[in-house]
Amino acid sequence: MPDFIIQLIPNVVNKTDELWVSLWQTFVMLGISGIISFSLGLVFGVCLIVTKADGVMPNFPVHRGLGLVINLFRSIPFVILLAALIPLSRLVTGTAIGTTGAMVPLVFGTVPFFSRQVETALSSVDVGLIEAAQSMGCGLWGIIFRVLLKESIPQLIRVTQITSISLIGLTAMAGAIGGGGLGDFAIRYGHQRGQTDVTYVTVLVILVIVALIQHLGNQIIKKNNH
């Protein structure tokens, strides 16, 4: 390794292995909790849109109940959620620490936010399109998949970008309670041992991840926007 790099980031150079492990842990958390949150958020978002008073299948109790639960979880700060969900994490995943233990709070922290985002994205679909689909004999599922979801793909990708980026922030926080990952790496070395170069390198790595997500999303949007 060139000398100037060793001088610049001495504390990172001697634990590159650990950096790779942290990066991998972050990806695991991001991937698994991301996929779960994406699916659940999509389901809840669709549910909110479909059951609203002027929706395709109005259902006040479901709409209201779901809205209340979402608002409740959105209003809990994530650090508190991390602590509060420890019993549930143990129940679901068998552990409350490590990457696995972080999954449950990550999902709980992301789903409410993403559901609202999906709701916004889907409400951008012109009601006229739904009416046209109904006039062509589309039922509930046809309207959900062929109109609501299909016609809002660019918006859905945009809100997925936003949510994944905020999920990266959450994984870093989960690191604080022993979830591992880049956040944990930066806190343990950068903050607690005063190795600031570790903090900066971590920031840089996260920046690259964010940029990749943005780029990937923008490419898909470009392909789907007409």
Place this chain on the structure above:
Amino acid sequence: MIKLQHIRKTYLKENQLIHAVNDVSINISKGEIFGIIGFSGAGKSTLVRCINLLERPDPGSRVIVNGVDLTALSGRQLRAARSEIGMIFQHFNLMPSRTVLDNVIFPLKYRGISKEEQIATAKKLLELVDLKDRTSSYPSELSGGQKQRVAIARALAVNPKVLLCDEATSALDPQTTQEILDLLKSLNKKLGLTIVIITHEMAVVKDICSKVAILERGNLVEQGNIFEVFSNPKHSTTRRFVAAASNLSKVDQILKLHPEVINLTKGQLLVRLSYLDRGVSEPLISSISQKFSLVMNILFADIELINGAPIGGTVGILDGTQENIYAAIDYLRKKHVNVETLKNA
């Protein structure tokens, strides 16, 4: 083909019961182009949505299309029945993420039709609406008239017997409106398609409808053969529509706003003659001036073709002895000319 029986649609808005459609009954025969005209808020859009049950009318209303009472069908049966009824909209409602071809294929999917057949059908329809070279364009790349053509092709994809047009030309300029109306007319002839047209534009109804119903605040105020309704309108709303479409009503405005423009001397009478008969071929004005030695100074004259038959009239000042003027008016009335006295000196 379509029987609407006692259609009512009421809904609550801010704790007030709104009667959007109030006991409307209409019979539309096969192959007819039926116009439903009314000012905005008259309930015409609600009424047309009751035909394919996009809006479910109140209990007691019956919607019978092609012999089937739609109000009695289950959800699944209703969705199947809707494929008998195509619909086009004011704002076209094309799917922006799909190409023109995919928009037309949309209603053909999930019906057990092979992919090749779907594409072939869609292409044939796009040729019918004269858009076969735009199959791979997206709706955002089309003009308003082209979008409506795609919407028509899409509505016809599953071979409906009925086409509902909800203000289909209201977002288009006059020339494009004409193109779309011509297309609808030819589809009516070629395919024997029954067409229901909702509009607030008298010009549209006049041009293509054979029958018309006039809606006013949810109530059906007049309906019938278009020539009869418009040559002899009975309800004030119908008169307003006829007046709006005719130059002969200009004189009312002039009389109201600038009465000084029309100066009558003693013995003169300002009259409006409207022709009610289909065959007005006699030179009526010449004959009255000869028969009754009158002079008629013509201010306006107008002729409109309604469903192919002329309708129109003349506004002018009659000058002569009182006796002769009244004799002439009697004579004209016998010839089925409606005579209105607008101003008497």
